[in-house]
Amino acid sequence: SDTIELNMGRIKDLAEHFVYFNDDMYLNSPVSPSYFFRDGLPVDYNEEKIYTACDSNSDANVTFYVSQFYNMCVINRNFNRRATVKKSPLRWLGLHLCFSDLMTSLMMLRRSMFEGFEDRHFEQPYQKSVFLEIWKKEPKMLKDSCTQFRTPNGVMHWLARYWQFASNRFYPQKYGPNCYLQILPN
DSSP: OOHHHHTTSSSTTTOOOEEEEOOOOOOSSSSOOOEETTTTEEEEEOOOOOOOOOOOOOOOHHHHHHHHHHHHHHHHOOOOOHHHHOHHHHHHTTTTOOOOHHHHHHHTOSSSOOOOOOOSSSSSEEEHHHHHHHHOOOOHHHHHHHHHHHOOOOOTTTTHHHHHHHOSSEEEEEOOOOOOOOOOOO
């Protein structure tokens, strides 16, 4: 799926503003376009996390953690966290953040590198131009990540989400319960 997801921006006639739904999610009530986009920007909650080591014995989970690390390497090669926050401080220190996330952002104020973001496993609003920009700036990394099977040394579509954060191309979503149902195995 990584290969398909990394190439979403190349889909002919795909709108600039689109919402990606993984194969195991769907809407169960009406939503308006402003749920996904406001002022031309994807609505998202930028919950930063301080790097934590992988604590999984599952090879699939280890691959996911390593891919997150590669995503952040690409982000930090192209963006400076301190400069990003300085350009739009309310996106990073605003009242949309819950207390613990605001404290994390404050602790990271002096850092020039992003460490990570909490990934959400539900619908994700994107801008097509972000995918195209990443392909233009990081063609080798993306090409190497487009393989038949997942490999630990590749990036995932979350890279586009992180890119939207790092370039301040998102509309901050207020922290709160999300309207989705997650069915967990027994």
